[in-house]
Amino acid sequence: MAMTAATSEIADPSNDEPVLTVGPPTVEDGVAMWRLAGETGVLDVNSRYSYLIWCRDFAATSVVAKLDGEVVGFITGYRRPDAPNVLLVWQVAVGAAARGRGVAGTMLDRVFAQAPGVAFMETTVTPDNEASIAMFTAFARRNSTEIHRSDLFSADLLGDGHEPENLYRIGPIPSEGI
Numbered sequence: 001m002a003m004t005a006a007t008s009e010i011a012d013p014s015n016d017e018p019v020l021t022v023g024p025p026t027v028e029d030g031v032a033m034w035r036l037a038g039e040t041g042v043l044d045v046n047s048r049y050s051y052l053i054w055c056r057d058f059a060a061t062s063v064v065a066k067l068d069g070e071v072v073g074f075i076t077g078y079r080r081p082d083a084p085n086v087l088l089v090w091q092v093a094v095g096a097a098a099r100g101r102g103v104a105g106t107m108l109d110r111v112f113a114q115a116p117g118v119a120f121m122e123t124t125v126t127p128d129n130e131a132s133i134a135m136f137t138a139f140a141r142r143n144s145t146e147i148h149r150s151d152l153f154s155a156d157l158l159g160d161g162h163e164p165e166n167l168y169r170i171g172p173i174p175s176e177g178i
């Protein structure tokens with residue numbers, strides 16, 4: 001799989017390798033992102049509407065990954081209003097068929113690169129999500145920086161048998177790190 005962070009990479013017709021493009025989503029990507037969230041079986045699936053409006057209003061701090069034009073992954077994120085140098089990564093999803101090939105890592109690098117002035121990344125992860133913890137730990141390692149875990153939302157607060165959500169804070173991230 002040829003990887004590029006560009007949104008408009010043109011495949012070399014002499015090369016059959018699928019081309020991965022990663023860049024900000026458009027509203028047209030919202031429905032595929034909503035579907036993908038549901039297919040993971042582990043993410044809290046928000047309304048279809050919420051993915052559409054997210055793509056309209058938070059595209060600069062979100063990314064969609066496409067393999068030969070097909071949506072295979074996404075990240076939704078935003079700058080914390082009280083701390084705009086903090087990028088909160090909300091949801092990360094990669095379709096089952098595309099996992100284990102660095103798609104999520106490429107998306108994390110890209111979403112950070114898209115957000116000038118960001119020095120910290122935050123995310124919340126349930127304690128049982130080893131893949132997610134490994135993915136954020138690898139991002140911290142690539143940037144030679146720290147990752148700290150703390151309690152955020154308890155199971156009681158989340159309700160409905162939801163696992164607690166721990167806060168992971170990565171940084172400071174050097175802007176020349178990627």
Ligand SMILES: CC(C)(COP(=O)(O)OP(=O)(O)OC[C@H]1O[C@@H](n2cnc3c(N)ncnc32)[C@H](O)[C@@H]1OP(=O)(O)O)[C@@H](O)C(=O)NCCC(=O)NCCS
Binds near residue numbers: 092103104125130136
């Ligand atoms: C978590 C998820 C996004 C990872 O996507 P991916 O494209 O397979 O991840 P990558 O291939 O980029 O791997 C990133 C890092 O995580 C590690 N990793 C990925 N999946 C892993 C797993 N199941 N167990 C342990 N480590 C794993 C990789 O080894 C890599 O680390 P490295 O650079 O040290 O080798 C994907 O498994 C997924 O969509 N899961 C369901 C949704 C979810 O849990 N989202 C995260 C919570 S918001």
